[in-house]
Amino acid sequence: MAILNEIFITPFVDMAEAPDFLMQVLWEGLVSGVLYALIALGFVLIYRSSRIFNFAQGIMVVFAALTLVGLHAMGVPAWISVALTLAVMFVLAVSIERVVLRPLVGQPDIILFMATIGITLFLIGLGEIIFGGENKVMITEELGIPTGDTVLEPFGGLLILQHLDITVVVVATVLVVGLLAFLNYTRMGRAIRALGDDHQAALSVGISLQTIWVLVWFIAGIIALVTGIAWGARAGVSFALEVIAYKALPVLMLGGLESITGAIVGGLMIGMLEKLFEIYWGQPLLGGNTETWFAFVLALVVLLFRPQGLFGERIIERV
Amino acid sequence: MLDAAPTEESLLEVNNIEVIYNHVILVLKGVSLSVPKGGITALLGGNGAGKTTTLKAISNLLHSERGEVTKGSIVYKGERVQDLEPAALVKRGVIQVMEGRHCFEHLTVEENLMTGAYTRSDGKAAVERDLEMVYDYFPRLKERRKSQAGYTSGGEQQMCAIGRALMSRPDTILLDEPSMGLAPQLVEQIFEIVKAVNEGEGVSFLLAEQNTNVALRYAHRGYILENGRVVMDGPAQELRENPDVKEFYLGMSDEGRKSFRDVRSYRRRKRWLA
Numbered sequence: 001m002a003i004l005n006e007i008f009i010t011p012f013v014d015m016a017e018a019p020d021f022l023m024q025v026l027w028e029g030l031v032s033g034v035l036y037a038l039i040a041l042g043f044v045l046i047y048r049s050s051r052i053f054n055f056a057q058g059i060m061v062v063f064a065a066l067t068l069v070g071l072h073a074m075g076v077p078a079w080i081s082v083a084l085t086l087a088v089m090f091v092l093a094v095s096i097e098r099v100v101l102r103p104l105v106g107q108p109d110i111i112l113f114m115a116t117i118g119i120t121l122f123l124i125g126l127g128e129i130i131f132g133g134e135n136k137v138m139i140t141e142e143l144g145i146p147t148g149d150t151v152l153e154p155f156g157g158l159l160i161l162q163h164l165d166i167t168v169v170v171v172a173t174v175l176v177v178g179l180l181a182f183l184n185y186t187r188m189g190r191a192i193r194a195l196g197d198d199h200q201a202a203l204s205v206g207i208s209l210q211t212i213w214v215l216v217w218f219i220a221g222i223i224a225l226v227t228g229i230a231w232g233a234r235a236g237v238s239f240a241l242e243v244i245a246y247k248a249l250p251v252l253m254l255g256g257l258e259s260i261t262g263a264i265v266g267g268l269m270i271g272m273l274e275k276l277f278e279i280y281w282g283q284p285l286l287g288g289n290t291e292t293w294f295a296f297v298l299a300l301v302v303l304l305f306r307p308q309g310l311f312g313e314r315i316i317e318r319v
Numbered sequence: 320m321l322d323a324a325p326t327e328e329s330l331l332e333v334n335n336i337e338v339i340y341n342h343v344i345l346v347l348k349g350v351s352l353s354v355p356k357g358g359i360t361a362l363l364g365g366n367g368a369g370k371t372t373t374l375k376a377i378s379n380l381l382h383s384e385r386g387e388v389t390k391g392s393i394v395y396k397g398e399r400v401q402d403l404e405p406a407a408l409v410k411r412g413v414i415q416v417m418e419g420r421h422c423f424e425h426l427t428v429e430e431n432l433m434t435g436a437y438t439r440s441d442g443k444a445a446v447e448r449d450l451e452m453v454y455d456y457f458p459r460l461k462e463r464r465k466s467q468a469g470y471t472s473g474g475e476q477q478m479c480a481i482g483r484a485l486m487s488r489p490d491t492i493l494l495d496e497p498s499m500g501l502a503p504q505l506v507e508q509i510f511e512i513v514k515a516v517n518e519g520e521g522v523s524f525l526l527a528e529q530n531t532n533v534a535l536r537y538a539h540r541g542y543i544l545e546n547g548r549v550v551m552d553g554p555a556q557e558l559r560e561n562p563d564v565k566e567f568y569l570g571m572s573d574e575g576r577k578s579f580r581d582v583r584s585y586r587r588r589k590r591w592l593a
Contacts, residue, residue: 105382105383106383106384106385187433187436187437190426190430190433190434190437191434191437193423193425193426193430194423194426194430194431194434196425197423197424197425197426198421198422198423198424199383200380200383200417200421201417201421201422201423201480202423202434203380203383203405203406204378204380204405204409204414204415204416204417204421205409205414205434205435205437205438205483205484205487206405206406206408206409206410206414206437206438206487207406207434207437208404208406
């Protein structure tokens with residue numbers, strides 16, 4: 001009985017008794033959630049336009065962050081480093097299209113997936129050769145990202161908002177909204193969506209696969225840089241950053257691989273739910289550290305009931 | 320039906336092309352044809368005759384299916400085009416409407432049409448004007464402009480695919496099997512629109528069709544393909560009256576219904592199969 005009580009009653013009593021703490025937990029979850037959503041968006045874009053599951057998204061985050069920090073260490077001013085890093089990500093996108101994707105056009109999906117594993121290994125090697133394997137510190141202050149905090153007192157309690165986190169949420173939101181507008185209202189965006197629906201037809205109306213692929217990989221590169229800065233500022237820049245991209249996998253399972261809305265909602269949901277679970281159930285009952293597996297188990301449960309994910313594209317079937 | 324006279328000037332010349340898939344499968348064994356400016360040319364033949372392959376060889380969509388033109392030449396407006404990207408061909412005015420429509424099903428009908436204008440650089444106003452032009456030819460599409468294309472009917476999807484091609488301001492449309500899976504009445508309607516576009520916009524058509532009857536009523540000229548070769552060609556009127564075409568493709572015969580036993584002797588009499 002006691003255990004049932006602890007599962008079903010105590011957590012909610014705690015939440016009700018300390019609403020300020022609940023808000024703090026939700027806020028922390030939201031910040032991670034926004035980043036998960038952003039990375040998931042990178043996956044979704046590449047998947048929709050080329051049916052490639054991009055295993056290299058995680059290492060791209062690391063590579064972008066390393067390049068930024070590395071350039072700054074060489075004495076390049078912070079904002080110019082950002083611009084140069086973007087240029088590097090563009091060159092990366094062009095090379096991936098030329099060297100890896102173009103020769104593999106028309107091959108089965110699994111081969112392209114294997115190719116992205118190859119890209120991952122290559123980037124790990126390249127990153128270590130150029131920048132070394134040791135941990136680095138993100139150039140947060142040099143980029144002008146505020147590091148203070150704001151203390152609010154809702155319900156007579158205490159709510160601490162890191163300025164860094166606020167910046168992350170704002171920037172990520174702007175990026176997501178911009179991306180959505182781009183996809184829905186521009187010629188290129190329409191072409192990306194068209195390519196996701198039907199390759200052959202896209203070719204037939206003169207949409208060039210090469211251009212679109214470079215474009216989506218570059219967008220994935222921009223997303224990687226933003227995530228790299230945000231996560232690097234909280235946890236330092238190392239190859240371990242790659243892990244946060246794998247956190248996007250349950251987001252994709254939950255949201256569906258093709259759905260942009262799914263990536264956003266899925267990311268936010270997983271971010272907040274895993275924090276809530278950790279604080280109110282994980283730590284008191286399971287000894288904590290549930291964040292590493294909670295999202296995957298949640299995704300598994302969702303998949304049992306909705307194999308296409310919560311927001312996966314409805315398979316349009318006419319009879 | 321033969322009033323919209325095609326000019327003598329030839330727009331597209333296909334000279335003796337051979338197409339091989341996957342380096343081993345020989346599909347076209349020397350196909351030659353010519354598409355006159357302003358005409359409707361029909362490419363006829365049964366399943367597997369090579370109609371679709373011929374069209375894809377011209378529009379250069381073969382590459383993504385691991386096929387290639389190994390012999391012969393394809394010349395459009397005097398320029399050899401067989402090594403161009405599909406996009407470059409669309410810019411030059413040749414666009415293909417693929418068999419089975421291939422609309423972008425998660426895009427709305429209007430977004431589908433707009434993707435047709437992807438390669439254009441002549442400004443928003445011109446594109447808007449052409450959108451209205453397409454809606455004039457296909458009033459049905461205007462009604463369904465906000466619907467997801469995947470949820471529209473087969474006939475609407477065919478209209479959407481043709482309209483999308485029109486949005487690229489083409490000189491030549493390669494139209495693959497427009498009648499596929501449509502009710503006879505709709506087929507007639509689609510062909511009427513093809514004729515109207517041909518006459519109204521001066522767009523030339525090369526259309527692959529299994530429905531020989533309809534195709535020969537609307538086309539000016541026809542080519543009959545069998546086993547990857549052109550076995551007969553001529554003005555549509557002549558083909559319609561040719562006794563062999565009547566027998567094998569139009570299902571009409573002067574001698575009345577034959578029994579199944581006679582099929583063998585039919586084959587022997589197909590003299591063009593030499």
